[in-house]
Amino acid sequence: xxxxxxGVVRSTTxxxxxxxxxxxVRDRCGIVFAAAERGETRHFRLVIARLEEAxxxxxxxxxxxxxxxxxxxxxxxxxFSAGGVDRAALVAAGADPDEAARARIxxxxxxxxxxxxxxxxxxxxxxETGQILSRSEGLAVASLRGMQAGLFSADASQPWRADAGAxxxxxxxxxxxxxxxxxxxxxxxxxxxxxxxxxxxxxxxxAHPAQFGVTARPGNxxxxxxxxxxxxxAPEILRTLLQVFGPIWPGRISLGGIPxxxxxxxxxxxxxxxxxxxxxxxWLTYSLVEPLEAAGLPVAQIDCLTGLAEYRNGGLFIxxxxxxxxxxxxxxxxxxxxxxxxxxxxxxxxxxxDRLAERVRERLGKTAHDFxxxxxxxxxxxxxxxxxxxxxxxxxxxxxxxxxDGTLF
Numbered sequence: 001x002x003x004x005x006x007g008v009v010r011s012t013t014x015x016x017x018x019x020x021x022x023x024x025v026r027d028r029c030g031i032v033f034a035a036a037e038r039g040e041t042r043h044f045r046l047v048i049a050r051l052e053e054a055x056x057x058x059x060x061x062x063x064x065x066x067x068x069x070x071x072x073x074x075x076x077x078x079x080f081s082a083g084g085v086d087r088a089a090l091v092a093a094g095a096d097p098d099e100a101a102r103a104r105i106x107x108x109x110x111x112x113x114x115x116x117x118x119x120x121x122x123x124x125x126x127x128e129t130g131q132i133l134s135r136s137e138g139l140a141v142a143s144l145r146g147m148q149a150g151l152f153s154a155d156a157s158q159p160w161r162a163d164a165g166a167x168x169x170x171x172x173x174x175x176x177x178x179x180x181x182x183x184x185x186x187x188x189x190x191x192x193x194x195x196x197x198x199x200x201x202x203x204x205x206x207a208h209p210a211q212f213g214v215t216a217r218p219g220n221x222x223x224x225x226x227x228x229x230x231x232x233x234a235p236e237i238l239r240t241l242l243q244v245f246g247p248i249w250p251g252r253i254s255l256g257g258i259p260x261x262x263x264x265x266x267x268x269x270x271x272x273x274x275x276x277x278x279x280x281x282x283w284l285t286y287s288l289v290e291p292l293e294a295a296g297l298p299v300a301q302i303d304c305l306t307g308l309a310e311y312r313n314g315g316l317f318i319x320x321x322x323x324x325x326x327x328x329x330x331x332x333x334x335x336x337x338x339x340x341x342x343x344x345x346x347x348x349x350x351x352x353x354d355r356l357a358e359r360v361r362e363r364l365g366k367t368a369h370d371f372x373x374x375x376x377x378x379x380x381x382x383x384x385x386x387x388x389x390x391x392x393x394x395x396x397x398x399x400x401x402x403x404x405d406g407t408l409f
Contacts, residue, residue, distance in 0.1 A: 062379030102219030119188030167202030308354025
């Protein structure tokens, strides 16, 4: 059981090195959850008896999507196969295993970082298959096809890569063309923020040759981790990602000059009230496990990461009534991503996912070892959140409207 699930928290000391961990996510969110259990949270009432409805839905969706219960991890690689097309097989086809791993890491990093929601109206029409895709699947396929066309590579002879030379020069116009962002088919948050984010990724890669090599590409993390140790842990991967990519996030909280990334504030936490989530970085960590392990680098301690505090998982708990807005007008408001109601919603989502995972495993007859958290998410909570959103709202939008610049969650 996690420290949050047991009601025990490690520390509320505001140390940036501690806040850049999955353990801090679980601990700080656990503090907010304990306040909700005491009825002390301002924006949401916790109705834990209704968690059983969320569990029922997740079990039902999991059995329907994966009848043999052979559930993969919740990662970007699931989206690349949208519509039954094995697009992942296209990535650096014919390359040696090391280069294939680098290319897949390049793709995962770029694709995850620019997926902070597409919105309900945007669509991507894939020329190669004729499929029309939306939301996360559409963003995934658009990024893969963009890489295939060499959008992220400065070497025209090697399109299946992302490097600082191309990333640091990417423009909103180029990204808009690749993602078919245009009047009447707008990505939520636009492309300016996403293009700026990719330029900063390029700058970070160029500035850290120890991690990204002389070719300054995210995929060289494969060599960095491979040389350092025979086995990796998921928390170590996350820490590296948070440390090296910290400067790419615009306008976020810093502590002692160190960017804290996906982190907000909540009054239930003593001191400065910092509550980290690291949603995209944790999802990226989950998404790097497959290419690393396929290349012979096993990754341990997967379950030390947390559930993802985003609108499908969090929406599941609101739509099932586990989280009940104290003011119903909250569901009709447009909320800043760093506002207290959104931080509270996200903070309560993380420990609820831990509790949901325990009950889902019981129903499925699985252990935490056999069925770690990313399998519950994939089975699972994310799909159930999307499904209930479609039942409740015609456009399948989440229950809370969060103003996004396309770079948060």
